Amino acid sequence: MPRPSVEAQRRAQILQATCEVIAERGFRAVRVADVADRAGTSTGTVHYYFDTKRELIHAAFEHNFAESLQRRSAILASAADPHQRLVEFVDSYLPTSQTTVTAWRVWTELWGEALHTPGLQELNDSVYGEWRRVVAGIIRDGQARNLFRTGDPVGYANALIAMIDGLAIQVLLGSKNMTVARMREVCHSYVQDLLVVPA
Amino acid sequence: MPRPSVEAQRRAQILQATCEVIAERGFRAVRVADVADRAGTSTGTVHYYFDTKRELIHAAFEHNFAESLQRRSAILASAADPHQRLVEFVDSYLPTSQTTVTAWRVWTELWGEALHTPGLQELNDSVYGEWRRVVAGIIRDGQARNLFRTGDPVGYANALIAMIDGLAIQVLLGSKNMTVARMREVCHSYVQDLLVVPA
Amino acid sequence: MPRPSVEAQRRAQILQATCEVIAERGFRAVRVADVADRAGTSTGTVHYYFDTKRELIHAAFEHNFAESLQRRSAILASAADPHQRLVEFVDSYLPTSQTTVTAWRVWTELWGEALHTPGLQELNDSVYGEWRRVVAGIIRDGQARNLFRTGDPVGYANALIAMIDGLAIQVLLGSKNMTVARMREVCHSYVQDLLVVPA
Amino acid sequence: MPRPSVEAQRRAQILQATCEVIAERGFRAVRVADVADRAGTSTGTVHYYFDTKRELIHAAFEHNFAESLQRRSAILASAADPHQRLVEFVDSYLPTSQTTVTAWRVWTELWGEALHTPGLQELNDSVYGEWRRVVAGIIRDGQARNLFRTGDPVGYANALIAMIDGLAIQVLLGSKNMTVARMREVCHSYVQDLLVVPA
DNA sequence: CATGAATGAGGCTTCATTCAT
DNA sequence: GATGAATGAAGCCTCATTCAT
Numbered sequence: 001m002p003r004p005s006v007e008a009q010r011r012a013q014i015l016q017a018t019c020e021v022i023a024e025r026g027f028r029a030v031r032v033a034d035v036a037d038r039a040g041t042s043t044g045t046v047h048y049y050f051d052t053k054r055e056l057i058h059a060a061f062e063h064n065f066a067e068s069l070q071r072r073s074a075i076l077a078s079a080a081d082p083h084q085r086l087v088e089f090v091d092s093y094l095p096t097s098q099t100t101v102t103a104w105r106v107w108t109e110l111w112g113e114a115l116h117t118p119g120l121q122e123l124n125d126s127v128y129g130e131w132r133r134v135v136a137g138i139i140r141d142g143q144a145r146n147l148f149r150t151g152d153p154v155g156y157a158n159a160l161i162a163m164i165d166g167l168a169i170q171v172l173l174g175s176k177n178m179t180v181a182r183m184r185e186v187c188h189s190y191v192q193d194l195l196v197v198p199a
Numbered sequence: 200m201p202r203p204s205v206e207a208q209r210r211a212q213i214l215q216a217t218c219e220v221i222a223e224r225g226f227r228a229v230r231v232a233d234v235a236d237r238a239g240t241s242t243g244t245v246h247y248y249f250d251t252k253r254e255l256i257h258a259a260f261e262h263n264f265a266e267s268l269q270r271r272s273a274i275l276a277s278a279a280d281p282h283q284r285l286v287e288f289v290d291s292y293l294p295t296s297q298t299t300v301t302a303w304r305v306w307t308e309l310w311g312e313a314l315h316t317p318g319l320q321e322l323n324d325s326v327y328g329e330w331r332r333v334v335a336g337i338i339r340d341g342q343a344r345n346l347f348r349t350g351d352p353v354g355y356a357n358a359l360i361a362m363i364d365g366l367a368i369q370v371l372l373g374s375k376n377m378t379v380a381r382m383r384e385v386c387h388s389y390v391q392d393l394l395v396v397p398a
Numbered sequence: 399m400p401r402p403s404v405e406a407q408r409r410a411q412i413l414q415a416t417c418e419v420i421a422e423r424g425f426r427a428v429r430v431a432d433v434a435d436r437a438g439t440s441t442g443t444v445h446y447y448f449d450t451k452r453e454l455i456h457a458a459f460e461h462n463f464a465e466s467l468q469r470r471s472a473i474l475a476s477a478a479d480p481h482q483r484l485v486e487f488v489d490s491y492l493p494t495s496q497t498t499v500t501a502w503r504v505w506t507e508l509w510g511e512a513l514h515t516p517g518l519q520e521l522n523d524s525v526y527g528e529w530r531r532v533v534a535g536i537i538r539d540g541q542a543r544n545l546f547r548t549g550d551p552v553g554y555a556n557a558l559i560a561m562i563d564g565l566a567i568q569v570l571l572g573s574k575n576m577t578v579a580r581m582r583e584v585c586h587s588y589v590q591d592l593l594v595v596p597a
Numbered sequence: 598m599p600r601p602s603v604e605a606q607r608r609a610q611i612l613q614a615t616c617e618v619i620a621e622r623g624f625r626a627v628r629v630a631d632v633a634d635r636a637g638t639s640t641g642t643v644h645y646y647f648d649t650k651r652e653l654i655h656a657a658f659e660h661n662f663a664e665s666l667q668r669r670s671a672i673l674a675s676a677a678d679p680h681q682r683l684v685e686f687v688d689s690y691l692p693t694s695q696t697t698v699t700a701w702r703v704w705t706e707l708w709g710e711a712l713h714t715p716g717l718q719e720l721n722d723s724v725y726g727e728w729r730r731v732v733a734g735i736i737r738d739g740q741a742r743n744l745f746r747t748g749d750p751v752g753y754a755n756a757l758i759a760m761i762d763g764l765a766i767q768v769l770l771g772s773k774n775m776t777v778a779r780m781r782e783v784c785h786s787y788v789q790d791l792l793v794v795p796a
Numbered sequence: 797c798a799t800g801a802a803t804g805a806g807g808c809t810t811c812a813t814t815c816a817t
Numbered sequence: 818g819a820t821g822a823a824t825g826a827a828g829c830c831t832c833a834t835t836c837a838t
Contacts, residue, residue, distance in 0.1 A: 007818085010818095026311065026312065026315040028311075028312070029315070031812085042821060043820090044819060045818080047813065048819070052813085053811095105314055108314060112310065112311035113311075115225060121372045125375060125376065128369060128376070128377070152388075155385055158381065158385050162363075162364070162369070163361045163362045165361070165365035165368060166360065166362060167357070167361040169361075173314065173320045174320050175323070175324045175327065176324060177324065177331065178327070178357065186357050186358050189354055189358070206801080230827090232828075242830080243804055243805095243830090243831085244801080244802055244804095246829085246830060247801070247802065250830090251829085252829065252830090404822085408822090426624065426625035426710070429808085430808065440824050441809085442823065443823055445808085445809065445810080446823065451807090451808065506708055506712060507709045509709065509766055509770070510623065510625075510705055511625070513706070513769060513770065514626070519771050522767075522772070523771075523773060526774070527774060549786075553782065553783055556764065556779070559763065560760045560764040560766075560767070560783070561756055561759045561763060562759075563762065563766060565755070567708055572718050575725070575726060575729065587748075587756070588756060604797090607797095629834085630832075630833090638798080641800060641801095642797080649833080
């Protein structure tokens with residue numbers, strides 16, 4: 001008797017394991033056997049769910065994004081004022097918790113791989129399109145309420161998102177000069193400067 | 200009679216080839232044989248100069264940075280006004296020429312690898328320290344001349360550099376929404392906002 | 399369903415092949431590929447059972463000893479008189495059959511390797527301890543029955559065993575002056591001299 | 598101006614280095630580069646004197662034997678009584694000094710290699726022929742003086758030499774049960790038993 | 797005579813993938 | 818559905834040998 005739920009669970013379990021192994025060992029060092037070990041199963045089973053390693057990795061990247069988005073759903077659906085929401089959005093990307101760090105690491109690994117994999121480039125583009133829409137939406141909302149100064153909301157969004165990515169990289173690499181605290185300061189300053197009357 | 204210059208040349212030749220191959224095939228797909236082919240020698244020769252592949256890659260990353268810095272030496276030594284120099288600095292990082300694109304690709308590959316290699320983290324940190332110093336210096340200079348508004352110059356530098364990194368990633372990944380032109384706009388806007396009286 | 403017996407069989411099969419190849423090609427010339435060919439499998443399979451070549455070789459040496467000991471089990475368990483058993487023991491080491499020659503060759507290769515491998519030294523020591531015990535036991539038995547003359551049984555055992563090794567080397571090397579027949583004579587003479595009343 | 602003595606010196610120097618490296622690293626681990634390092638020269642120079650590695654190794658084995666024989670010349674030419682000379686001969690083979698240990702190690706490595714190299718088998722055979730002649734001569738001399746009991750002198754020589762080889766192997770392998778002291782005892786006992794009237 | 801940079805064939809080892817159970 | 822033994826292609830690295838200087 002086929003039990004679809006079992007399959008779905010197994011799939012998620014394997015993808016989660018894959019993300020963890022990518023974050024720990026690094027993309028290039030991931031072996032199917034590692035994933036199997038981490039997921040508590042066998043290489044045979046991994047290949048039962050994913051034909052090739054490439055497919056597995058790709059699915060893991062998508063999984064990483066989906067989980068990431070879901071963790072922000074509360075913020076995105078919030079009714080708080082735009083400034084507050086923007087700050088919360090930024091803070092949710094600070095690599096503080098283990099979960100966030102893992103997600104960032106996976107994402108960083110993706111960039112290197114995506115340079116040579118059109119499929120991953122599309123994934124990246126759609127994800128960033130999503131984020132850009134969300135952030136630009138919040139800014140536009142703030143401008144409508146006369147909270148934020150004028151200027152291209154999409155340009156501001158691009159700047160903020162890029163800044164977060166660039167800073168996160170340095171934090172992830174354990175830079176002695178770029179800590180989570182400094183990352184927060186830099187981002188908050190940028191958001192602050194968007195206000196019509198800085199607090 | 201040993202000719203030291205030959206050795207140094209050969210080394211540089213191999214490192215250049217390594218950077219090119221990393222940029223083309225991606226870090227994880229680099230084979231020593233590829234490097235040898237590109238450099239016009241044999242795998243034996245590559246290993247004559249670099250004991251292991253890891254050592255080769257690490258040296259290539261350092262080479263990539265050294266070359267990158269040298270290409271900016273003119274800007275850094277320039278006597279132009281701070282605003283002008285900051286714009287030139289930003290523009291020099293736009294992934295337009297083949298050389299710049301290659302350097303960016305190598306750098307992007309480094310991030311993924313550095314997550315798991317302390318030696319590369321140190322390299323990254325020292326390089327970003329250098330850039331931070333340079334940019335903060337320019338900003339401080341502009342503030343002294345009353346061109347730039349007040350505020351922590353290091354914070355501004357961190358924001359600008361991170362923004363460049365984050366935007367470059369998206370451009371390199373061939374994002375349909377983030378082109379070189381948009382990247383330039385976003386960066387220039389940020390620099391513009393630093394001016395006391397925006398042009 | 400895993401079949402443990404299959405694994406054990408495969409292991410023994412590979413070890414047997416390894417001993418044969420060592421005896422034929424010599425220790426230093428053994429290639430994992432040779433072993434695989436001889437065992438009728440692939441190099442991948444050899445490495446599935448033995449992580450490294452060193453481990454494989456070591457296990458082969460142990461295998462060689464275990465098999466060797468088992469071939470003497472009848473003699474060791476025999477109830478014949480001590481003189482008879484000692485002669486049989488000596489004769490069992492004459493490099494006459496293919497099996498014995500192979501075992502001797504493997505053992506000779508081990509000596510060279512063991513000079514630089516503590517693990518093999520321990521193996522050698524435990525094996526010779528075993529032989530010394532057995533031979534000394536037979537001699538002590540003979541002395542108790544007044545067949546053999548007095549004197550340190552362990553000393554006699556050491557002399558006899560060393561003599562067998564030294565002679566076997568010369569025979570194995572195809573010496574024109576040391577044939578199996580002469581080896582037998584020399585050993586039998588020594589045993590003869592142990593008798594209270596030489597026959 | 599060619600200086601033959603320089604060449605001869607260099608040759609000896611390289612051969613000595615080769616023996617030392619064989620004794621230290623083991624035959625299979627010897628690299629031409631190691632020999633060059635030890636001899637304080639370059640691989641190019643080693644190959645200037647020896648066309649191939651095989652030739653180098655073979656010459657080193659011969660060198661090892663020649664040196665070994667020369668160290669015994671005093672004993673062989675001695676006018677002492679046969680018993681005394683036999684004991685001295687045995688003692689000269691006890692692996693006590695560094696020089697003797699090195700020579701034994703090289704010799705042990707030779708056995709393994711000679712199994713598969715006819716040229717080395719011939720070398721071994723001629724060397725053992727020499728030793729057999731010497732020892733048998735001493736024994737025959739002792740018998741003529743009524744010191745040693747009757748019996749085939751060549752047989753006794755073979756037994757003694759083989760015993761020395763077999764015991765030396767165990768000592769070299771660092772056996773806990775076979776020390777230099779025990780080796781001496783065993784050999785001396787055998788020689789003692791050759792006397793007509795044991796002391 | 798001597799050097800050591802360069803070569804490239806060859807061997808060990810890894811690991812994604814398959815398939816019989 | 819799941820397993821893991823088996824495979825073999827592929828890659829890193831070693832090292833004897835050559836040759837221009």
